[in-house]
Amino acid sequence: MDAYRQLKDDNPDWYPLAVWPEPGGFLPFANSIDGDYLGWLTEGGDPDIWPLIVWPRHADQGPPLEDGLIDTLLDWQRGTLVTPGFSTFDEDDDPVEFADFEPWDDDAYW
Template identity: 55%
Template sequence: MERYGAGSWCGWLRFNVPFGEDQYALAPWAGWYAETYQGQRAEFPEYHPLTVYPEPGGFLPFADSIDGDQLCWLTEGATPDDWPLIIVPRHTDQGPPLNPDLTETLLEWLRGRFATEGLPPLGRRDEDPLDYIGFEPYDAEPAADAQ
């Protein structure tokens, strides 16, 4: 967030700012998503097996896909650096936790070396990742020639 801020990677994975009042504020959205998930878990526990933060070990969403898949931290471990990543998929069963290193996971996905439900493969192995990797900040001003 310090380097790129709020925005979208490859038009697929969206990161919001942690706090604020605008449409890109994470805290109100994460609260709404957690409440929605808890209601679904109460009704369909077989499809919603995770606990939700602030419950012990609960997931804490911080990014989402354009299809509604959630990229989250599992709040397990002594410090946030120990928390593994997890995808809460919209259209399939819950998968296992991922590597806890967000930067490494994001780089591997952007390079086309990692895919999972909610983070589909990008590009093809024979393509140069620089041909399809892109970040579009939410606060970017439209280009003068885009009008």
């Protein structure tokens, strides 16, 4: 959060989110390989209803996301999360659709 706070101090128009622990502050918990961050806006006293938001590295700040954590993570994994800064997969690249499970048998190496 120190990095976001410093960027916000230097360019407040580009970094509009409050910084946790400020009320309504951005609290990140995950990041992409491209440096985008996913986190909560700490609005109100009940963490179960905090909205999710993305701090995109290469795009303007967008609004909070509409879905909850599980749906957002699944959309992210599938490449269907549509939000500024996140790239999407081609339809033939869905890792969930092409995931395969092969049980180990007596020939498995361990």
